[in-house]
Amino acid sequence: MTNRREFLARSALGAAVMAGTRAFAADPYAEPSAALLKRAQALLEKAPLIDTHNDLPMMFLEQGAGDLTRFDLTVRQSKLCADIPALREGRVGAQYWSIFVESATQNTGDSLHEAMRQFDVALRMIAGYRDFEQARTADDLERIQRAGRIACLLGVEGGHMIESSPAALRVFHMLGARYLTLTHWDNVPWADAATDRAEHFGLTDLGRKLVRELNRLGMFVDLSHVSADTMRDALRLSRAPVIFSHSNSHAINPHPRNVPDDVLRMLKTNGGVIHVNFIRPFVAPNGFAWTQERENLQRELRARQLDDAAIKKEVDAWTKATAPNPTIGDVADHIDHIRMVAGIDHIGIGADFYDAEEITMVPGLANVTRYPWLFAELLRRGYSDDDVLKIAGRNHLRAMRGMEKVAADLSGSEAPLITEPAWKAFE
Numbered sequence: 001m002t003n004r005r006e007f008l009a010r011s012a013l014g015a016a017v018m019a020g021t022r023a024f025a026a027d028p029y030a031e032p033s034a035a036l037l038k039r040a041q042a043l044l045e046k047a048p049l050i051d052t053h054n055d056l057p058m059m060f061l062e063q064g065a066g067d068l069t070r071f072d073l074t075v076r077q078s079k080l081c082a083d084i085p086a087l088r089e090g091r092v093g094a095q096y097w098s099i100f101v102e103s104a105t106q107n108t109g110d111s112l113h114e115a116m117r118q119f120d121v122a123l124r125m126i127a128g129y130r131d132f133e134q135a136r137t138a139d140d141l142e143r144i145q146r147a148g149r150i151a152c153l154l155g156v157e158g159g160h161m162i163e164s165s166p167a168a169l170r171v172f173h174m175l176g177a178r179y180l181t182l183t184h185w186d187n188v189p190w191a192d193a194a195t196d197r198a199e200h201f202g203l204t205d206l207g208r209k210l211v212r213e214l215n216r217l218g219m220f221v222d223l224s225h226v227s228a229d230t231m232r233d234a235l236r237l238s239r240a241p242v243i244f245s246h247s248n249s250h251a252i253n254p255h256p257r258n259v260p261d262d263v264l265r266m267l268k269t270n271g272g273v274i275h276v277n278f279i280r281p282f283v284a285p286n287g288f289a290w291t292q293e294r295e296n297l298q299r300e301l302r303a304r305q306l307d308d309a310a311i312k313k314e315v316d317a318w319t320k321a322t323a324p325n326p327t328i329g330d331v332a333d334h335i336d337h338i339r340m341v342a343g344i345d346h347i348g349i350g351a352d353f354y355d356a357e358e359i360t361m362v363p364g365l366a367n368v369t370r371y372p373w374l375f376a377e378l379l380r381r382g383y384s385d386d387d388v389l390k391i392a393g394r395n396h397l398r399a400m401r402g403m404e405k406v407a408a409d410l411s412g413s414e415a416p417l418i419t420e421p422a423w424k425a426f427e
Contacts (some may be wrong), residue, residue, distance in 0.1 A: 032376035040375035041091055043385055048093025049371060050146040052155065052179075052275045053224075053246040054097045054256035055354035056082045058120040066121050073129055081353040082368050084131045087150055087370040093393065094141050094151035096245065096350075097122045098162070099177065103186040104240060106160040112168055115161035119154070119175050126152045138400040155222065155245055159186035159191060164206065166213050166417040178400075179220035180205070182230060192227040194256040200367055202233035206419065210236030213417040215240045218407030220400075223247075224350075228260055234291055235266040240406035241399035242270055245327075246277040246350035249337045252330075255281065255288040264342040273395045274342065278336050278365040282330055284324030294319065320359060328364045332377045335391065344387050348396045349374075 032040070045306045045333070059080050064070040077083040087095065099122060126132045135141040135151040144151035154175070159182045162168040169180065183193035190207035192200050202209065211234050214221050221242040223231045234242060244267075245418040250258040259267075259274060267274060281291050297318055338347050349371070350359070358366040364373055375388050383391075 004398035032373060036376040036379050037294050037372055040372040040388070042377055043388045043394055044107045044372060045376060047389050047394065049091050050094040050348065050396045052096045052348060052350035052396065053098055053277070053352045054401060055100055056084055057097050057118050057125065058100050058122045059355065060125065061117060068121070068124055068128060079356050081354060081356055082089060084129065086368045086376055090371045092150060092368060092371070093145040094135065094145070094153065094190055096153045096155040098155055098157045100157040101161055103158055103160050103184040104285055106188065110163045112163045115156070122154055123175070128257050136176055138397050141397065153178050155181070157181045159188045159363060160184065163348050164189055166210065166419055169210065169213060170217060170416065172339060173217045173219055177219060179222040179243060180403055181222040181245060182227050182234065191229040191230050193225055196230070198227060200228035208237055209417055211237045216410045218404055220403055225257065226265060231259070232266065235263065235270050237268060240403040242272040244274040245401065246352040247274055248282050248334045252337055253282060253285055253288055257282055263343050264338060267346055268342045271399060273346050273348045273399045274338055275348035276331060277350050277352040278331060279352055279359045280324045280360065280362055281327055281416050283334065283362050284326035285330070286324055288410065290322065290324050310348035323359055328360050328362065328374055330375055330378050331362055331365065332381060335378065344390055345395055349391065364397060385399045
């Protein structure tokens with residue numbers, strides 16, 4: 001099974017290296033003035049700031065086998081990607097906690113079982129702290145934030161976890177999941193991923209039915225991680241706004257995980273939102289080329305028949321020495337470009353914090369305390385207060401209310417999707 005921390009080594013499967021050019025030159029980034037930072041912090045407290053992707057539940061399983069008594073989120077936790085003091089310092093008003101299971105588990109039949117472990121951990125975490133409260137609707141989210149607590153929502157990162165079962169999808173919704181990422185790193189039987197070889201060239205018939213079922217239920221169709229063809233199919237089919245929970249602009253960095261301009265234009269028509277992430281190889285203009293160089297190094301080391309420990313040691317040393325070094329300004333460049341193509345009403349934040357190692361994220365955005373610095377940079381570039389409020393969370397709330405309205409309209413006119421065969425009576 002491939003560990004999430006090794007995701008940068010996965011194959012890009014022949015995508016062109018650095019195809020095209022950047023749409024514009026990046027503004028040089030400097031530390032914001034105290035006045036801009038204070039203004040950004042005040043706006044984020046008001047917004048609310050909604051982040052659509054954080055993998056803290058996975059860390060509880062990795063580091064404590066799901067034993068939450070080993071951690072106290074009311075104090076700073078240097079080995080976790082989030083805690084309550086850090087979230088407060090970052091002015092986070094609402095957080096989607098990721099339900100994440102490696103896509104390789106679909107090959108062993110463990111996906112649904114492991115997903116339930118993740119749900120269990122996430123729900124116990126939320127229930128265990130007075131600062132947290134689970135939100136299921138946009139109204140819940142705003143009410144909880146106004147009460148001074150952090151609204152907690154759940155997102156399922158990978159359609160493999162439903163094991164092609166609409167019944168499992170409906171149970172996930174009842175547990176509080178409000179988006180389903182259609183794929184993760186590998187294809188599923190009904191949809192292609194961005195980082196796997198095309199099998200379906202988009203969605204299959206079942207995939208199309210599951211998109212409609214997500215609309216009926218009131219869950220976002222999340223198009224992060226899916227292939228461009230899957231993005232296009234889902235956007236043509238969805239009757240509700242969709243999201244990208246943690247993706248960036250392909251025009252700035254042609255990584256297959258990023259979103260092409262034609263899809264961004266479709267997103268504008270759909271009314272959905274792309275939430276920009278902070279992971280170095282997805283942000284840096286040379287991030288995809290660096291990823292391919294890292295893959296080539298691994299192939300070379302394997303060809304020398306080194307053992308796994310020796311390969312890891314050399315790759316880790318190379319990574320630390322050569323990792324892309326984007327700035328907060330580079331993240332702002334992605335936002336600038338998305339604004340130019342899709343418009344200000346279709347941008348949000350989905351940082352994708354999944355470990356406590358600063359080498360993972362853009363320098364200056366290494367942990368959940370740092371959101372105000374990004375918004376101070378946007379203010380420096382001339383974004384208005386209203387623009388900041390939209391990107392921070394109001395765009396997501398608008399799309400969420402649109403998604404909820406579609407579900408309410410469909411609930412009385414469409415029956416649940418049933419694909420499992422009927423039970424046979426015992427003789």
